[in-house]
Amino acid sequence: MDLTTFAELFGNLFIIAGVLIFTVAVVGLYKFTDTYQRISAVGTAAGLGISLVVIGVFFEMPSWPNFVKLLIILFLQLATSSIGTMAIARSAYLTGSKMQPGHFDHLAEDQLDTHETVHPDEDEAHDTDDIPSDAGHESTD
Amino acid sequence: MTALNFGMYIGLAVLAACMIAVAIRIVTARTDADRAVSADLLMFSFTGMLAMIGVLLAGAFFFDLILIASIVGFLSAVSLARALTRGRR
Numbered sequence: 001m002d003l004t005t006f007a008e009l010f011g012n013l014f015i016i017a018g019v020l021i022f023t024v025a026v027v028g029l030y031k032f033t034d035t036y037q038r039i040s041a042v043g044t045a046a047g048l049g050i051s052l053v054v055i056g057v058f059f060e061m062p063s064w065p066n067f068v069k070l071l072i073i074l075f076l077q078l079a080t081s082s083i084g085t086m087a088i089a090r091s092a093y094l095t096g097s098k099m100q101p102g103h104f105d106h107l108a109e110d111q112l113d114t115h116e117t118v119h120p121d122e123d124e125a126h127d128t129d130d131i132p133s134d135a136g137h138e139s140t141d
Numbered sequence: 142m143t144a145l146n147f148g149m150y151i152g153l154a155v156l157a158a159c160m161i162a163v164a165i166r167i168v169t170a171r172t173d174a175d176r177a178v179s180a181d182l183l184m185f186s187f188t189g190m191l192a193m194i195g196v197l198l199a200g201a202f203f204f205d206l207i208l209i210a211s212i213v214g215f216l217s218a219v220s221l222a223r224a225l226t227r228g229r230r
Binding site: 008011012013015016018019022023025026029030035038039042045046049050053054056057060061065066069070072073076077080081083084085087088090091092094095097 | 172185195223
């Protein structure tokens with residue numbers, strides 16, 4: 001068995017794995033009941049699926065310029081797909097899309113906590129700023 | 142080269158079926174957020190299909206095309222998120 005045919009076989013296995021991840025994402029898009037669950041399925045396909053397909057395509061045509069481009073594509077894809085998916089998830093939260101009942105909304109709880117605790121912290125901060133400055137002046141005098 | 146490319150043809154067929162299913166999902170979704178998520182997945186599956194078509198056509202610059210398509214996919218995801226909130230951040 002030749003080395004190039006072995007590389008082609010290996011690349012085909014990678015491509016099939018990547019396409020399977022896409023298929024799982026599409027099934028999740030239909031079966032999940034919540035926007036955020038669908039976003040998690042799509043984010044997996046965007047990062048891993050594209051990476052596996054591109055690695056398989058590289059094994060079909062291996063060369064050094066293609067290897068450099070493969071590294072650039074992998075870095076850009078893994079770095080940017082999560083940011084894009086999180087941006088869509090954030091805008092979905094800001095537009096108020098419903099979460100499936102039975103889950104806790106930790107973001108809303110955190111916002112309530114910060115609104116309650118912001119004003120006492122600011123007052124304490126002003127007090128603590130005033131007290132050491134006065135004490136410092138007295139000590140120097 | 143022809144007999145060993147079984148995965149490429151299977152992948153193209155399955156990915157085309159996935160894209161049709163995602164397009165149907167875009168039409169039948171209830172909320173705008175679901176449409177945005179489906180359009181994101183459609184763009185990424187288009188990138189994967191572009192990679193496989195580039196190998197089958199054996200072009201010289203198809204890796205550059207995948208590189209550009211991945212960046213355009215990121216830009217489309219961010220602009221979909223911006224359009225979902227009607228321009229507010």
